[in-house]
Amino acid sequence: MREAVLAVTSNPLQRIPGVAIMLLLLVAVFGAVAPGFMSEVNIANVLVQSTLLLMLSLPMTLIIMTEGLDLSMGAVLTLTSLMVAIVSVATGSMLLGFAAAVAVGLIFGVANGCLVAALGIPPFVATLGTLGMAQGLALIVSDGQSVVGIPHSVSEIYSAAPFGIPVPIVLAILAYLLFHGLLYRTRFGAYVFALGGNREALTYAGLSPTRLLISVYALGGAMAGIAGLLMTARMNAGHPTAGLGLEFDAIAAVAVGGTSFERGNGWLGGTALGVLAVGVLRNGLNLLALPSSIQVASIGALVIIALFLDGFRSRS
Amino acid sequence: MTDITKQAFAPARAFMSDDLLQVFYRLAAALLICLALAILSDSFLNLGNILNVLRQASLLFFIASGLTLVVLTAGLDLSVGANVALSACLAGTVIHQTGSPALGVLAALATGGIIGLLNGLMVTALRIPSFIATYGMLWVLNGLTYWYMAGEIIHGFPAAFRQIGSGYLFGLPIPVYLLLIFLSIGTIFAQRTIWGQEIYAIGANPVAARLSGIPLSRRLLLVYAVSGTMAGLASIIFLARLNSAEADIGESLTLPAIAAVLIGGTSLFGGVGTVFGTFVGALILTLVLNGMNLLSVNASWQPLVTGVIVILAVWLDIKARRRGE
Numbered sequence: 002m003r004e005a006v007l008a009v010t011s012n013p014l015q016r017i018p019g020v021a022i023m024l025l026l027l028v029a030v031f032g033a034v035a036p037g038f039m040s041e042v043n044i045a046n047v048l049v050q051s052t053l054l055l056m057l058s059l060p061m062t063l064i065i066m067t068e069g070l071d072l073s074m075g076a077v078l079t080l081t082s083l084m085v086a087i088v089s090v091a092t093g094s095m096l097l098g099f100a101a102a103v104a105v106g107l108i109f110g111v112a113n114g115c116l117v118a119a120l121g122i123p124p125f126v127a128t129l130g131t132l133g134m135a136q137g138l139a140l141i142v143s144d145g146q147s148v149v150g151i152p153h154s155v156s157e158i159y160s161a162a163p164f165g166i167p168v169p170i171v172l173a174i175l176a177y178l179l180f181h182g183l184l185y186r187t188r189f190g191a192y193v194f195a196l197g198g199n200r201e202a203l204t205y206a207g208l209s210p211t212r213l214l215i216s217v218y219a220l221g222g223a224m225a226g227i228a229g230l231l232m233t234a235r236m237n238a239g240h241p242t243a244g245l246g247l248e249f250d251a252i253a254a255v256a257v258g259g260t261s262f263e264r265g266n267g268w269l270g271g272t273a274l275g276v277l278a279v280g281v282l283r284n285g286l287n288l289l290a291l292p293s294s295i296q297v298a299s300i301g302a303l304v305i306i307a308l309f310l311d312g313f314r315s316r317s
Numbered sequence: 318m319t320d321i322t323k324q325a326f327a328p329a330r331a332f333m334s335d336d337l338l339q340v341f342y343r344l345a346a347a348l349l350i351c352l353a354l355a356i357l358s359d360s361f362l363n364l365g366n367i368l369n370v371l372r373q374a375s376l377l378f379f380i381a382s383g384l385t386l387v388v389l390t391a392g393l394d395l396s397v398g399a400n401v402a403l404s405a406c407l408a409g410t411v412i413h414q415t416g417s418p419a420l421g422v423l424a425a426l427a428t429g430g431i432i433g434l435l436n437g438l439m440v441t442a443l444r445i446p447s448f449i450a451t452y453g454m455l456w457v458l459n460g461l462t463y464w465y466m467a468g469e470i471i472h473g474f475p476a477a478f479r480q481i482g483s484g485y486l487f488g489l490p491i492p493v494y495l496l497l498i499f500l501s502i503g504t505i506f507a508q509r510t511i512w513g514q515e516i517y518a519i520g521a522n523p524v525a526a527r528l529s530g531i532p533l534s535r536r537l538l539l540v541y542a543v544s545g546t547m548a549g550l551a552s553i554i555f556l557a558r559l560n561s562a563e564a565d566i567g568e569s570l571t572l573p574a575i576a577a578v579l580i581g582g583t584s585l586f587g588g589v590g591t592v593f594g595t596f597v598g599a600l601i602l603t604l605v606l607n608g609m610n611l612l613s614v615n616a617s618w619q620p621l622v623t624g625v626i627v628i629l630a631v632w633l634d635i636k637a638r639r640r641g642e
Contacts, residue, residue: 126575140620
């Protein structure tokens with residue numbers, strides 16, 4: 002133990018988290034090569050656009066900490082975003098649309114949790130199955146068409162900026178603080194750490210890992226509901242494929258942020274930096290006029306590098 | 318024979334007959350679905366429809382057969398659909414540029430194989446969990462394919478080449494013959510070769526497999542390379558069938574391929590399953606989707622139903638395992 006501490010303190014570079022170095026490198030590279038990257042407007046743009054991803058990445062961190070995964074998040078987000086659109090168009094009420102989205106997200110989250118925890122289905126397959134279901138439902142409820150004519154009260158969520166701070170940023174900060182408190186300041190958070198690191202201890206302590214796991218996945222579903230509101234507000238429409246694949250950005254942000262897939266170690270601050278790294282990467286490549294397909298491929302490469310470093314560091 | 322040797326041999330014999338029994342149940346299920354569809358729909362027993370089901374099932378089988386080997390080692394390859402798309406687009410370009418279908422086939426097999434090898438390297442050398450590594454690969458391939466195609470469609474291939482996907486021989490679609498060939502090769506490889514048996518051993522108990530001298534990394538590399546190559550092969554048949562290559566052709570293939578493997582009785586936890594079971598799994602899934610089509614259920618329901626089937630299949634597997642214990 003003492004040796005480990007000495008090894009860390011002897012090299013100051015190792016005290017800086019890898020994700021911070023990665024983020025700084027990305028900012029430096031794009032600052033140098035991408036026109037307009039460093040402008041105030043663009044930086045604000047990156048921050049606002051990253052809020053949606055943060056909403057997904059925060060619960061994804063908790064899920065991955067339990068040695069789980071939620072591949073359905075992007076498809077569930079698509080479905081909740083459609084719920085916001087359809088319900089708010091039908092009733093004219095933003096709140097009803099929002100409630101419907103959170104409800105649908107919760108149902109999927111609880112379903113994921115039950116499949117994983119109660120039935121013992123490996124998370125990546127269980128959530129791949131629910132991905133198919135959510136994607137199918139998104140096509141069915143929208144009939145494959147975009148939903149337009151969104152009430153002003155919904156799109157305002159994305160564009161309004163009371164006191165000069167955009168609403169999405171406010172929501173993101175609130176969500177981050179909530180998750181930070183939940184993970185590091187409550188008993189529930191300690192249990193989440195135990196779910197990944199030492200599940201048996203929970204059983205011996207008389208707690209039900211099943212119920213805890215279900216709540217962790219349910220949290221993911223609920224956050225997909227909140228993100229659905231942001232997404233519909235941003236696009237000013239509901240689209241049957243809008244969120245597909247976003248779970249990959251979230252998994253990438255968590256992996257880049259240093260949360261381990263195998264040992265129950267998680268770090269929310271790392272996830273937030275990881276979200277920014279993914280956002281900067283997408284934005285920078287966008288400014289260089291590279292298509293979104295290249296952005297996706299680069300994020301894939303970023304994940305593999307991060308996982309490689311994770312495995313490398315844990316072995317050395 | 319002493320009691321101890323009897324005990325040692327009994328599980329092995331029970332295991333084989335159990336395997337056959339599992340396949341038999343699934344064939345019976347496929348027949349039941351056929352019966353139900355024949356009653357519910359007038360057009361099911363039409364020769365054209367049955368040949369169509371066989372052809373679709375063959376296409377699904379090519380992707381799922383390589384995947385079966387991966388799942389037998391307790392791994393997963395989520396990149397097969399994206400692999401099909403990239404291989405098909407590259408092969409389509411090669412055929413258009415050179416006019417030679419043979420070079421196109423070679424390009425597809427090479428692309429698929431290289432992608433599989435990269436997956437295998439990530440799993441063995443970098444020790445990334447297979448579902449994450451291949452999921453990352455999915456998005457890398459997806460990105461590359463869309464970038465490469467830039468919204469274009471490669472259309473129109475030589476008639477001889479198209480025969481691979483849409484031609485007939487003695488009244489049966491050509492993919493069905495390919496299916497029989499690869500079903501035999503796959504079954505013999507898995508059941509009758511040492512490498513095949515080693516793959517089962519790795520899935521059943523990787524530690525024991527390593528201790529008994531099986532070169533784990535090399536066998537895993539092989540399994541992922543085979544899965545990739547089979548996706549490359551499937552891309553050729555898709556190309557020949559559709560007569561066009563587009564970036565999105567692989568998007569709806571991964572979930573059905575995994576479903577076929579799991580319905581076929583291959584366990585996600587490794588070591589249990591057969592290539593023939595996967596063929597029956599592909600047949601069952603194709604029959605269900607075909608039946609929905611004949612009963613004019615909206616195609617939007619297909620991913621939903623496939624998702625439910627995947628979860629049901631894994632759940633049944635888990636229940637059977639618990640009963641076994």
